[in-house]
Amino acid sequence: MATSINGYYDVPEGVDVRGRYDADFAAAILTAEALRFVAELHREFRGRVRHAMGRRREAQRRYDAGAVPGFDPATRLVREGEWACAPVPPAIADRTVEITGPAERKMVINALNSGAKVFMADFEDALSPSWENLMRGQVNLRDAVGGTISFYDESRNKLYKLNDDKLATLFVRPRGWHLPEAHIFVDGEPAIGCLVDFGLYFFHNHAAFRATQGEGFGPFFYLPKMEHSREAKIWNDVFERSEKFAGIEMGSIRATVLIETLPAVFQMDEILYELRDHSVGLNCGRWDYIFSYVKTFRAHPDRLLPDRVHVGMAQHFMRSYSDLLIRTCHRRSVHAIGGMAAQIPVKDDAAANESALDLVRQDKLREVRAGHDGTWAAHPALIPAIAAVFAAHMRDGAPHQIRTADRDDASTVSEHDLLRPPHGPRTLGGLRLNTRVGIQYLAAWLVGTGSVPLYNLMEDAATAEISRVQNWQWIRYGVDVDADGVAVAVTRELFARVLEEEMAGIERAVGTEMFRRGRYREAARIFARQCTAAELDDFLTLDAYDRIVVLHPASASASASRL
Incomplete structure (x- = not known):
């Protein structure tokens, strides 16, 4: 167990912990041994990660110059070859409904108890990466894996704890x-974020996880934002390095990759191939996929999107993406997991709530009929409806459709299908909704909330x-x-007016006092700067990250104790 000297973390040579000191973090998570493991991963893989990020930038420069993504002729033999991933472990054969959310304490308990087959604890899009959120998330997952997690809600006088059985797999x-x-x-540079998240969780929980799940059945991970199979190869080597360190059999760690970037859809076979001993499938990360479509084609004015509410799975390029993912996964003997149902209960309007549930049912019916083996839900209230749809339409009552779904028609999915520009109206209302949602989400993110119910x-x-x-x-x-039947050009001046009007609307909605105490004005400045920048930044959260980073006031001394 790590100790502290003068209130600071005990750290191995070359490591500085610059976050606020917390005795729970020091004792439970940031032990010297765990930090050494993370540092070793960072040192071993940082060069390859830098190279991969450089290759991403090179690819984007080609797209900006007029190129488009496509299937790589150099890896044709991988795509056409007859190979399969390692068998899916029995512990996760049934993944019909998966719930996702941040690694917050009550959320972790409720999600594991929700009736879903899988709970994905998120350190990425649903979590604002403040020091406290990240480290408390690690504490929460350690307690969840150990079966000791509980939470007392004083406002409700209610104790939350795990059910005795039928818990979701983490x-x-x-x-x-x-x-x-x-x-x-x-060694004087910020650690790679995913290696911190993975390394701390794996170091503290692999033994306990295997004790509860059985030999060869985990831990389990979701891997986000990849654009090329070389990035999957790095993850595979991280897994092998970690398995060797822990003395567990190769292939124990299993992962599902989110296909949520446009370049990655042309690399699905290659990604699975690199992870074939550790893969359990791919997921349609459809919201990020839409974001990636715009970002990839930022210099292509012939590929403009309509209002985001019209960019759904009925669009040809989105349906083609889903079909190809299903065919690829089933050909390689792993799960094809569908997209997020983002609806949340409408508590004060029964008719509106039922209408929202009907939209969820229709979406999930489309997914299961297409051949998906499971899907995502953002809220526990959606799980019974989704589970019922999948139970009624899964072929032969099997827990998945890897062997039973017939997706031969997807073999005709072409580059053109995957790149076809979407169609639909572009409206002033769409500009307003984008602005309203973007500001409110970012304001919440800046104060530590990464998953926000809006509309x-x-x-x-x-x-x-x-x-x-x-x-x-x-x-x-x-x-x-x-704009109500009149064509209006979107200029910086129009956007400035919309921004001002939407800010006034947000203030009316949340109240003057909440608006004043919140970080809405700061969020609006960041959002406006991003929307009007000469060059599109890669990620909104990268620009905003420094504004939530609060370093330990005496961080220069944080490395005073060396091992």
């Missing part, structure tokens, strides 16, 4: 390769990113939008 989503962790430095939907960083990049695209190209 998956953990670390951050993407591109995100740093500014509270932990290794009967659960918004996270992915939907805020769609709002940002779509506004940028429309302003950049002076797009005409429909």
Whole structure:
């Protein structure tokens, strides 16, 4: 167990912990041994991560110059070859309904008790990466894996604890390769965020997880934001390195990759191939996928999106993406997991609530008929309806459709299908909604909330990113939008007026006192700067990250004790 000297974390050579000192963090998570493990991962893989991020930038420069993504001729033999991933472990054969959410204490308990088959604890889009959120999330997951987690809600006089049985299986989503962790430095540079998330969780929980799940059945992970199979290869090597360190059999760690970038849809076979001993499937991260479509084609004015409410799975490029993912997964003997149902209960309007549930049922019916093996829900109240749809339509009553779904028609999915520009109206109302959602989400994110209910939907960083990049695209190209039947060009001046009006509307909605105490004005400044920038930034949260990073006031002394 780590100790502290003069209130600071005990750290190995070359490591600085610059986050606020907390005795719980020091004793439970930031032990010297755990930090050494994280530092070793960072040192071993940082060069390859830098190279991969450089290759991402090179690819984007090609797209900006007029190129488009496509299937790589150099890996044709991988795509056409007859190979399969390792068998799916029995513990996660049934993944029909998965719930996702941040690794907050009450959320973790409620999600594990929810009746879902899987709970994905999120350190990425649904979590604002403050020091406290990240470290308390690690404490919460350690207690959940150990079966000791509980939470007393004083306001409700209610104790939350785990059920005795039928708990969801825990998956953990670390951050993407591109995100740093500014509270932990290794050799004078910020640690790679995902290696902090993965390393701390794996170090403290692999033994307890295996004790409850059985040999060869985890831990389980979701891997986000990849654009190329070289990034999957890094993860595979991280897994093998960690399994060797822990003395567990190769292939024990299993992961599902989110296909949520446009370049990655052309790399699905290759990604599975690199992770074939550790993979259990792919997921349609559809909101980030829409964001990536805009970002990839930011210099292509012929590929402008309509209002985001019209960019759904009925769009040809989205349906093609889903079909190809299903075919690819089933050909390689792993799960194809569907997209997020972002609806949340409408508590004061029974008719509106039923209408929202009907939209969820229709979406999930489309997914299960297409061949998906499971899907995502943002709220526990959606789980019974989704489970009923999948139970009624899964072929032969099997827990998945890997062997039973017939998706031969997806073999005809072409590059053109995956790139076809979407169609639909662009309206002033769409610009207003983007602005309203983007500001409110970012204001919540800056104060530590990464998953925000807005307008009967659960918004996270992915939907805020769609709002940002779509506004940028429309302003950049002076797009005409429909304003009550009149075509109006989206200019910086129009956007400034919309921003001012939407800020006034937000203040009326939340109240003057809440508006004053919140960080709405700061959020509006960040959002406006991003929407009007000459060059589109890669990620909204990268720009805003420094504004939530609060370092330990005496961080220069945080490394005073060396091992």
